[in-house]
Amino acid sequence: MARAAFIIDDMFEDKEFQVPYDRIREAGHEALIVGLDRSKVLTALHGTKTTTHRAVDEISAEEFDAVVIPGGYSPDKIRLSERIAAGHGVQPAARYRPSSSSTAS
Numbered sequence: 001m002a003r004a005a006f007i008i009d010d011m012f013e014d015k016e017f018q019v020p021y022d023r024i025r026e027a028g029h030e031a032l033i034v035g036l037d038r039s040k041v042l043t044a045l046h047g048t049k050t051t052t053h054r055a056v057d058e059i060s061a062e063e064f065d066a067v068v069i070p071g072g073y074s075p076d077k078i079r080l081s082e083r084i085a086a087g088h089g090v091q092p093a094a095r096y097r098p099s100s101s102s103t104a105s
Contacts, residue, residue, distance in 0.1 A: 012074035
């Protein structure tokens with residue numbers, strides 16, 4: 001059985017979360033809803049509500065076979081979180097880090 005983390009925050013895109021979440025569970029795999037806080041009720045762009053199972057700083061990448069980050073405004077909220085920026089929780093393999101100086105050639 002595979003294990004997938006759905007990393008979301010408020011204003012996630014309803015169907016981009018719900019459809020893959022349901023399909024993963026229907027296939028017999030475990031789907032865990034991960035947010036910035038444990039047990040937080042989140043509201044999607046179109047009004048769907050869901051509750052997180054765990055917080056990002058309570059998990060590690062090694063626990064999961066897949067990570068799903070639905071669209072909407074949720075990815076920006078997560079990316080801009082001070083806890084994520086400080087290195088807490090699951091970190092992407094490559095992150096965009098704006099340069100503080102221009103290096104035009």
